[in-house]
Amino acid sequence: MKKMLALVLSCIMVLAIAGCGGGDNAPASSSSSSSAAQTGGKKIGVAMPTQSSQRWIADGKNMKEKLEKLGYTVDLQYAEDDVQAQVSQIENMITNGANCLVVASIDSNALVNVLDQAKANNIPVIAYDRLLMDTDSVSYYATFDNKGVGVAIGKYIEDKMGLKEGKGPYNIEFFAGSPDDNNAHFLNTGVFEVLQPYLTSGQLVCVSGQTSFDAICTLRWSQETAQKRMEDILSGYYSTGKNLDIVVSPFDGISYGISAALEGAGYKVGQKWPMISGQDAELMASKNILSGKQSMTIFKDTRILADKCVKMVQAVLEGGQPEINDTTSYNNNKKIVPAYLCSPVPVDKSNLQKELIDSGYYKKAELE
Ligand code: BGC
Secondary structure (H helix, E strand, O other): OHHHHHHHHHHHHHHHHHHHHHHHHOOOOOOHHHHHHHHOOOEEEEEEOOOOOHHHHHHHHHHHHHHHHOOOEEEEEEOOOOHHHHHHHHHHHHHOOOOEEEEOOOOOOOOHHHHHHHHHOOOOEEEEOOOOOOOOOOOEEEEEOHHHHHHHHHHHHHHHOOOOOOOOOEEEEEOOOOOOOHHHHHHHHHHHHHHHHHHHHOOEEOOOOOOOHHHHOOHHHOHHHHHHHHHHHHHHHOOOOOOOOEEEOOOHHHHHHHHHHHHHOOOEOOEOOOEEOOOOOOHHHHHHHHHOOOOOEEEOOHHHHHHHHHHHHHHHHHOOOOOOOEOOOOEOOOOEOOEEEEOOEEEOOOOHHHHHHHOOOOOHHHHO
């Protein structure tokens, strides 16, 4: 009987020890209180590109709040689209003893040297939303499905304009994002994957003839640059009475520039006003969707992106595996960076309430 009892007790002990071992391998995010104990005030440098667009302000705020809740110390910096300023900010983060860097780059090719410094100091780097190019000093990439954003814009146009049913011809102009941002290329590939067949068939006509990435890109995603280009296109190709039916815009800020140019040329919302796309579901864009000035945007829930990125921070600092759902798409010329791709959601008048208000992203009053 005594022997039996001893055997049962030793089995219980073995199981208990095995259980503890399992805990070590459990995802670091298993509970926020235990994570807070583990983080021991480690410093995270968060480098964001600019405060000139609402999304990056939300990204920075979410990241800071979520990391601080877990017990990390956060150094959040914005470089206001100044590439050199971002390099200096990251250098300072390294000098000040950052344990991990989260970087949303301005120019994704310009950080190679400073990221090498991070690597030399054993500081892991996570690419946030924008891929860090030409470097093997990056561990993970948290982003949205960037080609998927372009496909969603293309499909919206295809659907609403009845292109599959053979409708057209419609006049269309294209805008793309910044050439130094890998996302801009992915997005543009998605747009053309859907719309190129209709350009070929003649259901879509790009009157300016400007369809190559080089011709349609917008350095730093600048609203002013986009407005100027739209003004030039309107005066150069549409002043003789041709109507512009569709404008592909890859970012809400660019859509504002396009709208301003249209208004300047005498176009009026509701009267032959073109379909205009966008990206980011900024507050102003959401209001413009309700008023008819912008047709749609792509909602990228920055709360979800921050959650995924924080899990990557925990994984590189505390051990464990982050959630990864893509190991093939993001080759930065040095390595394929393991990524988590969040899902972008197209939003127009029909689902704005559900996606942006019911989800708590905006309060109804903010949109009035
Ligand atoms: C982001 C977009 C954003 C754009 C301009 C891109 O890298 O993925 O969400 O609209 O930058 O800030």
